[in-house]
Amino acid sequence: MKPIEVENIDVAIIGGGPSGLSAAMTLRKLGVDKVVVLEREPEAGGIPRHCGHPPFGLREYGRIYTGPAYARKNVAQALKAGVQIRVKHSVTQMGQGGRLEVVSPDGAQVIQARRVLIATGARETPRSARLLGGDRPLGVINTGAFQSYLYLEHLKPFERPLIVGTELVSLSAVMSCRRAGIKPVAMIEANLRATARWPLSLFPRLCGVPMHFGAQLLEIHGTGRVEGATVRLADGQTRTFDCDGVLLTGQFTPESSLVRLSDLRLDPKSGGPYIDQYGRCSDPAYFAAGNLLRPVETAGWSFREGHKIATMIARDLQGQLPAATPSIEIACKGDLKLCVPQCLSNSSVVGMQHLQLRVSRAVKGRLVVRADGKEIWSRAGSSLPERRLLIPIASLNLPQGVQQLEVDFVGQ
Amino acid sequence: MTKPFPNQSGIYDVIVVGGGVVGCAMVRRFTLEGARVLLLEKSPDILSGASKGNSAILHTGFDAPTGSLELQCMKDGYQEYLQIHQKMSLPLLKTGAMVVAWNEDDLGKLQGIVEQAHANGIADVNLIGRERVRALEPNLAHNALGAVEVPGEFLIDPWSAPLGYLLQAMMHGAQVRFNTEVNGGYFDGELWALETTNGFVRGRTIINCAGLFGDVLEQQLLGASSFSIHPRKGQFVVFDKAAARYLGNIILPVPNERTKGIVLTRTVYGNLLVGPTAEEQEDRLHAGLDSDVLRQLVDAAVERIPALEGMPVTATYAALRPATEKKEYRVQRVEGKNWISVGGIRSTGLTAALGIARHVFSLYQREHTPVPAPILQWPTLPNLAEHLPRDYQRPGYGEIVCHCEMVTLREIENALASALPPGDLGGLKRRTRACMGRCQGFYCGARVAELSAGHLAIPLATGVCHEAH
Ligand SMILES: Cc1cc2nc3c(=O)[nH]c(=O)nc-3n(C[C@H](O)[C@H](O)[C@H](O)COP(=O)(O)OP(=O)(O)OC[C@H]3O[C@@H](n4cnc5c(N)ncnc54)[C@H](O)[C@@H]3O)c2cc1C
Ligand SMILES: Cc1cc2nc3c(=O)[nH]c(=O)nc-3n(C[C@H](O)[C@H](O)[C@H](O)COP(=O)(O)OP(=O)(O)OC[C@H]3O[C@@H](n4cnc5c(N)ncnc54)[C@H](O)[C@@H]3O)c2cc1C
Numbered sequence: 065m066k067p068i069e070v071e072n073i074d075v076a077i078i079g080g081g082p083s084g085l086s087a088a089m090t091l092r093k094l095g096v097d098k099v100v101v102l103e104r105e106p107e108a109g110g111i112p113r114h115c116g117h118p119p120f121g122l123r124e125y126g127r128i129y130t131g132p133a134y135a136r137k138n139v140a141q142a143l144k145a146g147v148q149i150r151v152k153h154s155v156t157q158m159g160q161g162g163r164l165e166v167v168s169p170d171g172a173q174v175i176q177a178r179r180v181l182i183a184t185g186a187r188e189t190p191r192s193a194r195l196l197g198g199d200r201p202l203g204v205i206n207t208g209a210f211q212s213y214l215y216l217e218h219l220k221p222f223e224r225p226l227i228v229g230t231e232l233v234s235l236s237a238v239m240s241c242r243r244a245g246i247k248p249v250a251m252i253e254a255n256l257r258a259t260a261r262w263p264l265s266l267f268p269r270l271c272g273v274p275m276h277f278g279a280q281l282l283e284i285h286g287t288g289r290v291e292g293a294t295v296r297l298a299d300g301q302t303r304t305f306d307c308d309g310v311l312l313t314g315q316f317t318p319e320s321s322l323v324r325l326s327d328l329r330l331d332p333k334s335g336g337p338y339i340d341q342y343g344r345c346s347d348p349a350y351f352a353a354g355n356l357l358r359p360v361e362t363a364g365w366s367f368r369e370g371h372k373i374a375t376m377i378a379r380d381l382q383g384q385l386p387a388a389t390p391s392i393e394i395a396c397k398g399d400l401k402l403c404v405p406q407c408l409s410n411s412s413v414v415g416m417q418h419l420q421l422r423v424s425r426a427v428k429g430r431l432v433v434r435a436d437g438k439e440i441w442s443r444a445g446s447s448l449p450e451r452r453l454l455i456p457i458a459s460l461n462l463p464q465g466v467q468q469l470e471v472d473f474v475g476q
Numbered sequence: 477m478t479k480p481f482p483n484q485s486g487i488y489d490v491i492v493v494g495g496g497v498v499g500c501a502m503v504r505r506f507t508l509e510g511a512r513v514l515l516l517e518k519s520p521d522i523l524s525g526a527s528k529g530n531s532a533i534l535h536t537g538f539d540a541p542t543g544s545l546e547l548q549c550m551k552d553g554y555q556e557y558l559q560i561h562q563k564m565s566l567p568l569l570k571t572g573a574m575v576v577a578w579n580e581d582d583l584g585k586l587q588g589i590v591e592q593a594h595a596n597g598i599a600d601v602n603l604i605g606r607e608r609v610r611a612l613e614p615n616l617a618h619n620a621l622g623a624v625e626v627p628g629e630f631l632i633d634p635w636s637a638p639l640g641y642l643l644q645a646m647m648h649g650a651q652v653r654f655n656t657e658v659n660g661g662y663f664d665g666e667l668w669a670l671e672t673t674n675g676f677v678r679g680r681t682i683i684n685c686a687g688l689f690g691d692v693l694e695q696q697l698l699g700a701s702s703f704s705i706h707p708r709k710g711q712f713v714v715f716d717k718a719a720a721r722y723l724g725n726i727i728l729p730v731p732n733e734r735t736k737g738i739v740l741t742r743t744v745y746g747n748l749l750v751g752p753t754a755e756e757q758e759d760r761l762h763a764g765l766d767s768d769v770l771r772q773l774v775d776a777a778v779e780r781i782p783a784l785e786g787m788p789v790t791a792t793y794a795a796l797r798p799a800t801e802k803k804e805y806r807v808q809r810v811e812g813k814n815w816i817s818v819g820g821i822r823s824t825g826l827t828a829a830l831g832i833a834r835h836v837f838s839l840y841q842r843e844h845t846p847v848p849a850p851i852l853q854w855p856t857l858p859n860l861a862e863h864l865p866r867d868y869q870r871p872g873y874g875e876i877v878c879h880c881e882m883v884t885l886r887e888i889e890n891a892l893a894s895a896l897p898p899g900d901l902g903g904l905k906r907r908t909r910a911c912m913g914r915c916q917g918f919y920c921g922a923r924v925a926e927l928s929a930g931h932l933a934i935p936l937a938t939g940v941c942h943e944a945h
Pocket of ligand 2: 493494496497498499517518519523524525526527528529530532533534656657658659685686688689690693709710711752795796797821822823825826827828
């Protein structure tokens, strides 16, 4: 075996989705020399590659693209900026100080980067991690796989699926079904209302797909392919749908397996890495951006976040970011499910503009921030699961010497 | 209407019914001893019954009933696996096991477990105190009071091993028919004619390795069965690969009348699993999952290894043990019928299979003496174990198709083109691990559908779709 060479570069970006590509082009534009995107798929572009529908790219490029066209545009822009994109390159290990183990069909390699941006995105929760009951037949898949079947392979995984979930992605699944001539038997939602906003949530009904709220998937049936699915409806009755597939939509989860296998601190609430307002991880050679940070945002948001964190990395390379420690931890209370970033460096250098929050159930009341137990900020309002909820960091006017911050949703 | 196999008018010395781990080992033993063997399996692939889901432990037999056939077969099977695994490139992960006492009740039973192990000839089994448990397994909950250490309990690849047994048999001339269910037949005093869903086949001796349907087969062909199957389901939860670092040994429960207890173990694939449950049921076909039970398994795992709190679940699965009304294996020659029953290989068959095959061959030998096959050939199994070099670490693999389990295009193509190609998606997963990781096909499912099109009994795709572009 020949000894493994170490390649030295300025910034390695793990993942060529919207956030990774946007960060890469920004870094190049800010004069960083050697910027390499490591993408494990045969093509860069990320999730939009198989989102065969608009709207993508309006704020970035001033026009509307479909997902695949948007992905191609991002790749072209990155290449134009002088970014190296290496496809079929999988990062298998993130070592201390930016040492990456990488495999490609050409062999194994070690990359030593001055900084690393982790931008590995998010996926949906599969059947197993939802601990769903029943048989394990063919045809129980997530939207991501469904879209890949349709738009990348031109195949249909089923003809009459039961759709589980009413997030935005669930609605795009209904749209994809329609275009492929697939007829969902119903759409079910465990909560009493759709997760996606009205009027989008009306869309399935307009397509003639019956919707059931307060409905829980109990069991999947079938020894070969799916033969049915039993659901407990809101009135307590159980009903078995005659379907040949189950489409599990949403319940996004960060693709943070590399983080879990590394020494980086992971935030169990967001499921992503623990970062400060500069996107900096517990090992200051590592930064993170995009949907790896939290489930889940749009492509546009991820793109802008990649840009923002890239400017932070560029400053850091010039020694212009404050030291990573000490920092102020942010604790999530009550019905707040997660907060990103998870800590703040008490510095005047501006990083991300907002604390990004999500609630675990529908809430109404006051969003409160406390510094060492004392309320310093509040706002009345309401929120629903999966909805974007923001607190402008600048509006907190953090007092000097704060040790700990607490964000809370105080119900009415 | 049934008709003979096209070019299969010959007569086999032995027909093995059932391609579980026991059937695969059986075909191998008899073929290597020189017999002309045919395997009949009703499913599109091997390992479609009890053998598709187990804990993958190569047991020493330390806790098997002393003097039982089960113990003898486990010990023989264990020995033979150690002798042959390297020749076939089959993995062996030498973890060792601990039977951990979590309460005073358990603690009181440890000495008895050690004594039984010694009586079973497993001499290196010994008692260790709580300090030693903590030193060896620092991530176990601190209420572990003591343990029996069983250094010889190891982990293997439960799918590649039987595949290897059958491949080796095929290299020596054994034949295999899938999608072929035996559902009748008659014996003329010398020859059996088996009626299958694919026509008649003739053979001198039948070996019933039909697992969960062993009693049904005997009722159909012999008019009665000497045993009856009472399926016992085991459910499992597999945690993310990040969990494997929290455990070294296999953690076994102290057997107890009230609760069966569960096992916590790594797998050779680099995961950590918890299970199995033991649930009696009538249904022999469906090994259904139960959300509440899965949740209990997750909770039990977190209770034993607190660091697992919040650890994502990668997979859930269940399988049925072919249990009978007795604990002992139900292996016997049926006099005057040229029939050998291999029934009730309940919960130790992965370990014992090679030993069971030897035992059954010795029963057969009392009447027949086949000519030994002269030169032994060995198949090389693709390695799926994490602790040994994987295909993606060798250049030229094309691309990685399944990122969670790091399965390459080369591995998938080789599996599809192999001497014993997968018959269904389960078979492809068992040969390559594609779609078996944390995303369960989110990233690679569609690509696998495309690559496997035309190869599997039930295709992943229901049709093509040109509309959506
Ligand atoms: C099914 C689905 C549908 C969606 N639909 C929409 C939509 O219609 N509109 C919308 O705005 N948003 C949608 N989203 C949200 C989507 O997450 C964002 O649009 C956007 O893709 C996030 O960008 P990202 O860069 O953070 O991650 P991604 O786009 O997920 O990109 C991450 C990249 O990292 C690569 N990668 C991961 N691990 C490694 C590794 N170890 N080594 C090398 N490379 C690696 C991946 O291959 C991938 O290309 C959808 C998400 C899903 C899952
Ligand atoms: C939950 C669980 C955990 C376990 N853990 C372990 C462990 O850690 N270590 C260990 O050593 N063992 C373990 N075991 C035990 C082991 O898996 C079983 O003993 C073994 O799989 C039994 O194999 P078999 O070949 O007898 O049966 P099966 O695997 O059921 O094989 C029988 C085959 O016969 C076929 N068949 C049936 N009827 C017909 C017919 N009429 N015609 C044609 N084909 C037919 C079936 O399709 C099937 O493929 C475990 C078992 C379970 C269920």
